[in-house]
Amino acid sequence: MKPGQIQTLTIAEQISSGFILKDELGEKAFIQKIFADESWEIGNEVDVFVYQDDGALKATTEKANAQVGEFAVMTCVQSLPTGAFMDWGIIKDLFIPYKQQKSKILEGKRYIVYVYEDEATGLTTGTTKFKRNPQYEDLPLRQGDKVDLIMMNESELGWNVVINKEYIGLIYASDVFKKLYPLSEETGYIKTIREDGKIDVTLQPQGFENVDEFKQAILDKLNDNYGLLYLSDKSSPEEIKDELQMSKKNFKKAIGSLYKDKIIEIADDRIKLL
Structure with a gap:
């Protein structure tokens, strides 16, 4: 079972407070009754988002803002010296340790967050520290593809952007023909995928x-x-x-x-x- 992701699980047991779900290997997760459908029966397969809570695996039919390996704009609901809790779109908030904050996260503010699995703890974690214009391999993108963008920040070259919630690219200043704002969403087009694996994007279709x-x-x-x-x-x-x-x-x-x-x-x- 992979926490922090949507998965198809089988209903194995019904209890008073909810259902026990299991994967193909028999690993189990609990889902509260309030997130279950009245039509659920033992043996049904259901699509749920799996998360960790106090060392246990739980599930929900709510839609998380981002899965492991994805970026999303999230609002901080609580900021502590040890880290910040972000509204993940589900019953469970996403934790960002202090050491994973590019700058101190403030309660009530919105940030672009990347969700990943911490190798040391195995926990689904968030970070606001990520590389600008990283190099990618075997991208499922092609020149001219229409993509969804989240505006990150403006630099001397142009705007850094998140592409389809998974990749970071760049819109050159010469390709910007409208007022843009950090954290806003735009539609874009893949302009170039360079030999070094970096992605150039434009706000207007080419050709x-x-x-x-x-x-x-x-x-x-x-x-x-x-x-x-x-x-x-x-x-x-x-x-x-x-x-x-x-x-x-x-x-x-x-x-x-x-x-x-x-x-x-x-x-x-x-x-x-x-």
């Missing part, structure tokens, strides 16, 4: 095949401005970024396509709906 998204953004803006937009292919990248949150390259692709489709008219200093 002409994704021009429809930019065309729609321009049409929406035109409709909001009575069919007129004071931007053209001669506008500066900064003007386009401020108005549309896209690169000049993508803007030019989009208005070129709209022009060919006879949807807009392009002048020296503006575009206009036909």
